[in-house]
Amino acid sequence: MTSPKSPGMNRRQALFSIGTAAAATGLATTGRAAELHGFPHETAMSADHLPVPAHRGGSFRILTDETDRATLKAAFDRLIPADDQGPSASEAGCLEFLDDQLSRPYGEGAALYLDGPMNREREAAIMGAAQVFATPRDRYAAGLPALEAYAQATDGAAFAALSPDRIDEILTGLEAGEIDLGDDVDGQAFFELMLQNAREGYLADPLYGGNRDMAGWKMIGFPGARYDFRPYIEKRGEELNLTPVSLIPND
Amino acid sequence: MANERPKADVVIVGLGWAGSVMAEELTRAGLNVVAIERGAWRDTSTDFPPAVDPDELRWHTRRELLQPMSVETTTFRNKTGQTAAPVRNWNAFQFGWNVGGAGTHWAGMSWRFLPWDFEVATQTAERYGEARLDSLMAEGLQLQDWGVTYEEMAPYYDRFERIAGTSGKAGNLNGERIKGGNVFEGPRERDYPTPELKDTNWMRMYRETTEGMGYNPFTIPAGNISQSYVNPLGVTMGPCTYCGFCDFHGCGNFSKSSPQACILPALMRRPNFTVLTETEVLHAVKHEDGKTVKGVQFVTRDGEEGFQPADVVCITAYQMDNVRLMLLSGIGEQYDPTTMKGTIGRNYSYQTCSSVTGFFSGAKMNPFIGGGALGVQIDDYNGDNFDHADLDFIGGAGIMGYSTNGRPIANMNGIRPGNKRWGSEWKEAYARDYQEVANIFCQGTSMPTRDAYLSLDPTYKDRHGQPLLRLTFDWNRNDKSMIDFATEKAIEIMKEAGGEDLMVDNQAEAAWNPYKQHSSHTIGGLVMGSDPSTSALNPYLQSWDCHNVFSVGASAFPNNGGYNPTLTVGALAVRAARAIHETYINNPGPLVEA
Numbered sequence: 023m024t025s026p027k028s029p030g031m032n033r034r035q036a037l038f039s040i041g042t043a044a045a046a047t048g049l050a051t052t053g054r055a056a057e058l059h060g061f062p063h064e065t066a067m068s069a070d071h072l073p074v075p076a077h078r079g080g081s082f083r084i085l086t087d088e089t090d091r092a093t094l095k096a097a098f099d100r101l102i103p104a105d106d107q108g109p110s111a112s113e114a115g116c117l118e119f120l121d122d123q124l125s126r127p128y129g130e131g132a133a134l135y136l137d138g139p140m141n142r143e144r145e146a147a148i149m150g151a152a153q154v155f156a157t158p159r160d161r162y163a164a165g166l167p168a169l170e171a172y173a174q175a176t177d178g179a180a181f182a183a184l185s186p187d188r189i190d191e192i193l194t195g196l197e198a199g200e201i202d203l204g205d206d207v208d209g210q211a212f213f214e215l216m217l218q219n220a221r222e223g224y225l226a227d228p229l230y231g232g233n234r235d236m237a238g239w240k241m242i243g244f245p246g247a248r249y250d251f252r253p254y255i256e257k258r259g260e261e262l263n264l265t266p267v268s269l270i271p272n273d
Numbered sequence: 274m275a276n277e278r279p280k281a282d283v284v285i286v287g288l289g290w291a292g293s294v295m296a297e298e299l300t301r302a303g304l305n306v307v308a309i310e311r312g313a314w315r316d317t318s319t320d321f322p323p324a325v326d327p328d329e330l331r332w333h334t335r336r337e338l339l340q341p342m343s344v345e346t347t348t349f350r351n352k353t354g355q356t357a358a359p360v361r362n363w364n365a366f367q368f369g370w371n372v373g374g375a376g377t378h379w380a381g382m383s384w385r386f387l388p389w390d391f392e393v394a395t396q397t398a399e400r401y402g403e404a405r406l407d408s409l410m411a412e413g414l415q416l417q418d419w420g421v422t423y424e425e426m427a428p429y430y431d432r433f434e435r436i437a438g439t440s441g442k443a444g445n446l447n448g449e450r451i452k453g454g455n456v457f458e459g460p461r462e463r464d465y466p467t468p469e470l471k472d473t474n475w476m477r478m479y480r481e482t483t484e485g486m487g488y489n490p491f492t493i494p495a496g497n498i499s500q501s502y503v504n505p506l507g508v509t510m511g512p513c514t515y516c517g518f519c520d521f522h523g524c525g526n527f528s529k530s531s532p533q534a535c536i537l538p539a540l541m542r543r544p545n546f547t548v549l550t551e552t553e554v555l556h557a558v559k560h561e562d563g564k565t566v567k568g569v570q571f572v573t574r575d576g577e578e579g580f581q582p583a584d585v586v587c588i589t590a591y592q593m594d595n596v597r598l599m600l601l602s603g604i605g606e607q608y609d610p611t612t613m614k615g616t617i618g619r620n621y622s623y624q625t626c627s628s629v630t631g632f633f634s635g636a637k638m639n640p641f642i643g644g645g646a647l648g649v650q651i652d653d654y655n656g657d658n659f660d661h662a663d664l665d666f667i668g669g670a671g672i673m674g675y676s677t678n679g680r681p682i683a684n685m686n687g688i689r690p691g692n693k694r695w696g697s698e699w700k701e702a703y704a705r706d707y708q709e710v711a712n713i714f715c716q717g718t719s720m721p722t723r724d725a726y727l728s729l730d731p732t733y734k735d736r737h738g739q740p741l742l743r744l745t746f747d748w749n750r751n752d753k754s755m756i757d758f759a760t761e762k763a764i765e766i767m768k769e770a771g772g773e774d775l776m777v778d779n780q781a782e783a784a785w786n787p788y789k790q791h792s793s794h795t796i797g798g799l800v801m802g803s804d805p806s807t808s809a810l811n812p813y814l815q816s817w818d819c820h821n822v823f824s825v826g827a828s829a830f831p832n833n834g835g836y837n838p839t840l841t842v843g844a845l846a847v848r849a850a851r852a853i854h855e856t857y858i859n860n861p862g863p864l865v866e867a
Contacts, residue, residue, distance in 0.1 A: 056549075056550060056551075057547060057548075057549055058314060058541070058547070058548045058549075058550060059544075059546075059547055060541060060542060061537075061538065061541040061542050062314065062316070062319075062541075064319065065318060065319065066319065067319055067320070067322075067325070068313075068315070068319050068320050071315075071319070071320040071321065071325060072325075073324075073325055073328065073331075100695075100696065101695040101696065102695070102696075102699075102700065103696060103697055103700075105697045105700060107697070107700040107701060107704050108700065128335055132341065132343060133335075133336070133341035133342060133343055133363070134341075134342055134343060134361055134362060135342035135343055135346040135359050135360070135361045135362075136343070136361065137359070137733060137734070139732065141358070144356060144358060145358040145359075145361075148349060148350055148351065148355065148357070148358045148786060149349070149358060149360075149786045149787075149788060150783075150784070150786050150788065150789075151788065153358070153361055153362075154361050154362050155361075190696065193695070217694065217695055220695075221682065221685050221695075222330060222334060222682055225329075225681040225682045225685060226329065226330035226334070226682065227328055227329070227330060229328075230330055238681065239681060241700060241703070241704050242681060242703055242704055242707035242708075243704075243707060243708060244641055244679060244681045244707070245641055246327075247327035247328070248327070248516070248641075249323045249326070249327055249514055249516045249518075249525065249526075250514040250515075250516065251514060251515040251516065251517070251641070251642040252512075252514055252515060254639070254642060255471050255472075255473060255515050255642050256471060257639075258472070258473065258474040258477055259474045259636065259637050259639075260637060260639075261637055262637075262639060269324065269325075269327070269328060
């Protein structure tokens with residue numbers, strides 16, 4: 023791998039190479055548990071606060087099962103289909119986005135409190151909705167096969183082979199809590215997880231592998247990672263026609 | 274004791290706003306101060322510069338600047354008798370997780386509380402009669418004054434505003450009411466350090482609409498400062514750029530008031546200041562007589578325990594943790610809702626809020642032009658600014674039209690009612706409504722009740738095996754009536770402004786739980802007051818039980834105002850620190866006789 027400080031390397035290249043090195047970083051392990059006296063003079067970015075771009079140019083690392091991936095693509099592309107407003111979820115890179123997110127601390131549920139005792143009914147009653155008892159990675163590992171098994175049982179076909187209308191019908195049933203995906207998967211909660219992640223991928227900075235060509239931002243007119251709107255705040259109510267900007271430098 | 278550090282004059286537990294303000298005052302007075310902070314060192318240029326900060330997924334959706342629940346969470350139940358459940362996922366409570374604490378990721382709304390907020394019990398009796406107060410108490414409210422008045426707090430508010438560079442326009446200068454400022458605010462002796470922020474499209478519409486209805490709109494005082502500024506510590510801040518990546522994010526422009534932007538550059542250079550980062554205080558350790566503590570026990574990131582001796586211990590962590598640390602240290606007595614004895618955990622309040630969303634066909638709101646504290650508010654229905662003689666509640670709400678952000682993931686459900694959240698229907702709706710939506714927020718008061726309190730959970734533990742804090746809370750009748758009233762006013766304003774297809778979210782209509790995140794302003798549990806039987810701290814934020822323990826945070830508020838808490842926390846920190854170095858250090862003992 024090229025060193026980030028190699029001569030001739032532009033900021034864009036540097037971003038992707040340091041990202042690879044820092045990709046394994048977990049939650050706030052700065053190596054600076056220390057007694058601090060005086061103002062720290064180090065001006066380099068903290069390693070764990072560097073932007074970490076999505077893994078690129080390789081195979082899927084978490085969503086490795088082809089059937090699972092086909093099921094996910096079929097669901098994602100009905101949650102966000104291709105139409106006049108823009109590309110579908112998979113065309114915008116949302117599968118790659120999700121695979122990358124699941125490879126990170128998010129996928130490991132690093133932030134979640136997962137200690138027992140766990141009591142599905144009692145916790146849901148108090149919190150007003152089903153609680154999270156597993157990591158996002160485990161939830162996809164259980165949810166996608168359950169969705170496929172449901173399609174096989176009800177339609178005798180792969181989920182990915184169902185018609186768009188039939189997939190919409192199943193998604194609608196999941197959303198309403200009317201479809202049972204078995205004891206291990208709360209269908210409604212799994213629908214919400216897929217919907218959240220698909221739309222995240224469509225609307226997050228392209229740095230993370232989705233929102234290709236900033237299609238999600240162009241759809242709504244969000245100008246992205248600009249950082250100064252002082253020239254525009256008093257143009258109240260005007261169409262500003264600002265070209266979106268990503269955290270990935272142009273050059 | 275193994276791994277015992279050299280003794281400090283003062284140890285600060287938690288280096289957020291309250292801890293930084295106190296450390297600055299105390300080191301300037303010549304005291305030797307050691308701060309212990311659970312999170313890591315974070316600073317503007319090394320951790321959230323402009324090339325890193327505008328990243329919604331990372332900072333807002335994944336909340337990577339906040340303390341994860343796996344480090345410490347709370348448990349929750351609506352009432353005594355239920356078995357509480359742990360709050361497993363991101364929720365209303367936004368614990369800081371770095372040097373700077375929640376003061377790094379906050380939005381920046383910089384309010385002084387109203388004079389009424391400090392004296393709800395006294396002023397309710399004075400204005401509406403003793404019988405009115407008695408009847409509220411009889412239905413379960415636990416109203417009590419703070420033991421400090423607005424007038425006494427004003428100089429400390431002024432000091433904190435100067436440190437923070439707060440932008441705004443005075444509405445009450447020494448009693449003279451000034452149109453365009455908040456005419457309902459308590460008297461201030463001088464204007465804000467920096468002028469008010471500019472209006473977005475929606476703010477201008479909201480301002481003109483409310484003015485036309487006879488209300489008194491003003492720009493919200495903000496810790497997003499409007500021009501460059503040098504504060505009294507010699508630290509330079511820059512102007513807000515309306516970038517729209519503010520709350521949950523750091524600020525890359527040195528324009529959001531924070532310990533990093535306002536205090537640490539001066540504090541860190543003082544030779545009598547030390548901070549231990551990524552080190553967590555487990556509890557304070559009492560002397561044998563139980564009347565004072567000798568220091569705090571801590572554990573480093575690598576699991577090594579140690580002891581920091583000190584003459585004074587200042588507990589300045591997140592509101593929840595201040596209460597929890599007192600309970601884990603055995604200082605004071607746990608509040609019991611059946612006997613109403615004990616003061617630790619008493620008078621917990623959340624905040625009673627609602628929102629009204631409207632849509633404006635063909636509008637260009639340009640919502641991405643935003644700031645955490647960017648908004649226009651009316652206070653005509655806040656606190657006791659309006660006559661409650663014929664109303665069945667006390668308190669009120671600030672009603673604001675705000676422009677905090679246009680972050681695309683956060684706003685993806687901001688579509689006209691009746692539209693699906695997915696499919697081509699969602700895409701079409703979001704493409705249209707992103708520019709056409711506007712929001713009004715009612716941020717209401719909350720009155721404490723006998724049945725809302727904090728205690729240690731008997732079952733669930735944190736990563737060190739210490740009990741989690743358990744919250745017992747639900748809405749009370751008074752606050753529900755208040756927010757119903759305020760919400761109706763907000764609906765009238767939205768309709769008058771021309772908003773259509775209204776969506777109303779009044780969270781007090783059903784039982785509360787921490788995933789209903791209208792507000793992160795959780796308060797009380799370690800409240801100040803002049804009566805040791807109903808307060809944990811005296812009016813100088815000193816423990817009634819151990820006189821060398823002081824605690825500052827929103828945990829000290831006996832009731833919640835219709836405002837964000839930070840400015841009041843900062844002002845209380847100045848007050849407590851001055852009491853320590855002007856009086857306590859020379860003559861250690863209770864500053865107020867019990």
